[in-house]
Amino acid sequence: MNAPLEIEHADTPALDPAQLRAVFGQFATGVTVVTTLTEHGRRVGLTANSFSSLSLDPPLVLWSLRKAAPSCLDFQHAGRFAINILAHDQIALSRHFATPAEDKFDGVPCTHSTLTRVPCLEGTSARLVCRNVGQYEGGDHLIFIGQIEHFDVFGKAPLVFHGGQYRALIEHPALSPA
Numbered sequence: 801m802n803a804p805l806e807i808e809h810a811d812t813p814a815l816d817p818a819q820l821r822a823v824f825g826q827f828a829t830g831v832t833v834v835t836t837l838t839e840h841g842r843r844v845g846l847t848a849n850s851f852s853s854l855s856l857d858p859p860l861v862l863w864s865l866r867k868a869a870p871s872c873l874d875f876q877h878a879g880r881f882a883i884n885i886l887a888h889d890q891i892a893l894s895r896h897f898a899t900p901a902e903d904k905f906d907g908v909p910c911t912h913s914t915l916t917r918v919p920c921l922e923g924t925s926a927r928l929v930c931r932n933v934g935q936y937e938g939g940d941h942l943i944f945i946g947q948i949e950h951f952d953v954f955g956k957a958p959l960v961f962h963g964g965q966y967r968a969l970i971e972h973p974a975l976s977p978a
């Protein structure tokens with residue numbers, strides 16, 4: 801594991817964390833569960849909406865993890881991780897993987913990527929299995945860069961997160977046929 805690269809940042813006036821959280825929440829996202837298998841064979845996963853596509857060539861994605869999260873060291877050492885993009889009917893799974901627990905996978909239907917053995921959740925909209933190719937400092941978070949090795953798309957409608965609430969997609973009224 802290489803040390804995370806530092807990002808330079810300037811001093812800013814004190815901003816209220818609660819207001820910052822509220823403004824960040826105005827950006828609607830999907831919901832993912834990022835999973836990995838540790839070198840000791842323990843399955844680790846957490847709910848994350850910081851996922852973003854990054855590059856097509858090479859195929860890269862990114863997500864960020866709070867440095868103080870119990871799973872942070874596991875992901876720093878992980879060779880690979882999977883991004884499980886949750887479907888509209890997986891709110892319970894999102895809440896489950898956002899709650900600290902000894903074994904979050906107990907009773908959760910999973911498959912294991914045959915090549916990599918990374919645990920993958922069932923019933924999702926899509927998944928990407930990635931090699932953990934870079935880590936960057938991002939304030940109180942670490943930014944992880946993944947290079948996509950393979951992916952699956954299952955065609956289920958996604959779960960949406962906005963303003964601290966779970967939501968579902970609807971067709972835009974301006975685009976629906978009259």
Ligand SMILES: Cc1cc2nc3c(=O)[nH]c(=O)nc-3n(C[C@H](O)[C@H](O)[C@H](O)COP(=O)(O)O)c2cc1C
Pocket residue numbers: 831845846847848849850851864865866869870871872894895897898899900901961
């Ligand atoms: C919708 C949603 C999105 C979240 N996104 C992130 C995220 O992008 N990064 C992060 O560090 N925590 C995020 N969290 C919080 C983590 O899921 C939570 O802190 C979890 O307990 C961390 O796993 P761990 O305790 O096993 O380390 C999110 C929680 C929810 C409900």
